[in-house]
Amino acid sequence: MLGYRQGEILSHLLLFARQLKEKGLKITPDGVVDAARSLAFIDLSFRQDFNSALKANFVSSPVDLAVFDALFEQFWSHIQKEESQESPLPNAEEQEDGETCGEEIPPRSQEVEYASEENGPDEQELRSGYSPEEVLVGKDFSQFSSEERGILEREFARILSQLATKVSRRRKPAARGREMDFRRSLKRAVRHGGEMVELVRRKRKIKPLKVMVICDVSGSMDASTRFILRFLFGMQKVLDQSECFVFSTRLTRITDILKHNRWAQALTDISRRVQDWSGGTKIGHGLQVFNERYARRMTARSSVVILISDGWDRGEAELLEAEMKRLKRRARRLIWLNPLLGTPEYQPLCLGMRTALPYIDYFLPANTLRGLRTLGDVLADLDKRVSV
């Protein structure tokens, strides 16, 4: 990078920023301007500083770091080569084709000590894995490779964190709140000629959302169970008032296990406690137990109930119908997540599903990110409307 003049480096910088943007980094004009300003304060011949300065301006999350470093090595080594051939601007077309350029051109020898990582194949992987939105949202969980699972967990965390911030702790004025609202009291005192006639109190604006999850772990659900439990595990952390149950032939409460902090341990404990894992399905019976033993305790219409099942029921349809009706009366909203719904050709034809359908408020797919994202949105939306 020795011997750069200000004007030359700017055009390279713009190109570099554009390539970062193409790779999914959030580059703004302000960011580019500040990056250019930053260069005035550093010694351009010192590559590490140059890297740090651009990084501070262009990167905005840890995921971006690897993408940035890979492109940085590739782009600036390439420019150097071009420079030494006395061509003022890199060939635009070659630059567009960001994947091949740079790979066959090794960095100049004196720069090697700073070039810590090889780019090349790594970079390609990063590119395909970088933005899960397009590729993975519609994909069935059972088809995720082990590398993609990391992305999946990050996505889960993102859906859930959005939920977390929706549980507001803001205050609003209330007749019988715990705290005094001085600001409002004083304002109201003006009406009475400065006399404090009434004290305004305030309390929490929103009561955290209560969610009850009843998840089917029978044999037909095997492919998705693990991922769904992982999601529930995360949800338990965010909505700490929620309750989780699993069933195939009998209902088991697993809320306490999900409160563990380590996922691997929680998973082992669940499989140890649940005796009827991968067994047959008796949805009606499971709901009966739930209604009798647990639903009584929940305040009427305060909880959102989420049922996760494919609806392949081996029990009697009458029982299922009766229990769905009871549940519907107690629940604020009834959401059914069906892992088959994500498949394009699926229609809710099996008896169990047909019986339950009329009582359901939201019918969503459970086996894709898109489905869980919609669930997150629905819950966040409900949350906003729960006021005390």
Place this chain on the structure above:
Amino acid sequence: MLDSIAEVQSAMEGAKYITDRPTATVLYLSLKLEKPILVEGEAGVGKTEMAKVLAEILETRLIRLQCYEGLDVNTSLYEWNYPRQILWMKQAEVCESPREAVAKGIFSPEFLIRRPLLEAIENDSAKPPVLLIDEIDRSDEEFEAFLLEILSDFQVTIPEVGTIKARHRPHVILTSNRTRELHDALKRRCLYHWIDYPSLEKERRIVLAKVPKVGEALVRQVCLFMQQVREKDFYKRPGISETLDWVIALMALGREELNAATVKETLGCVFKYYEDLKQVDEMGVDNLLNQLPAWDDLPCPQVPRA
């Protein structure tokens, strides 16, 4: 003072904050560009400490705003001292003071409670303060939006008093533990810096800087142990603050080296969750200690002890 990256770095180290050149570069640029820094990283890697040390080397005040859910304008910027205003009004009533004077009186700066953000803006001294906005990810979106406004203009309007503008922009450092993603608009206003867990050598230097009396052998063992543990899957991996706590605890107990019994006794300094403690137990402390590589076998550069 602080006119180059190297100077920033050595000043930081002088203040016992062992850092690398990229971190110093970001700090230096933030001072020059007058732009806030958003520092992210795992808990306990020294994000908050960075702001404290910056204040120290700039010889200026540190103003800290700890974020939490529900943090709002009244607790972060300013609030009127209502009880005092009421008392004043009552007093004025008894003394039969003229109304205008009372109205003017109770909304004078005397009755204003200055919260951290206002303090940072109103600061009159020649040296702008360092404003630390700690754990911004714990605040909610409403506050983030409000902060955005403050960070772009560094001025506030209090209806009863008027507009207050910062004479010198404070140096702002925001930290986040990434429990949620921050809004793009806020990120755009900041330089970004990610602090990773320290390398073995860096961790050793940090311990030696912070706990000067510690024995070299113990430091090496502790640092190796920490590096090893961080590669494993724990719910909460220990950061540098845990390393320092542990070393201090070991010294208080008069231990000169790690053995299984010592580690078991003091494990609470390293792991703060029951599940993690249980997992260490399952892995076996002896195993962990036996697996530690010898210091001299490691390819890291040996920096002589300062």
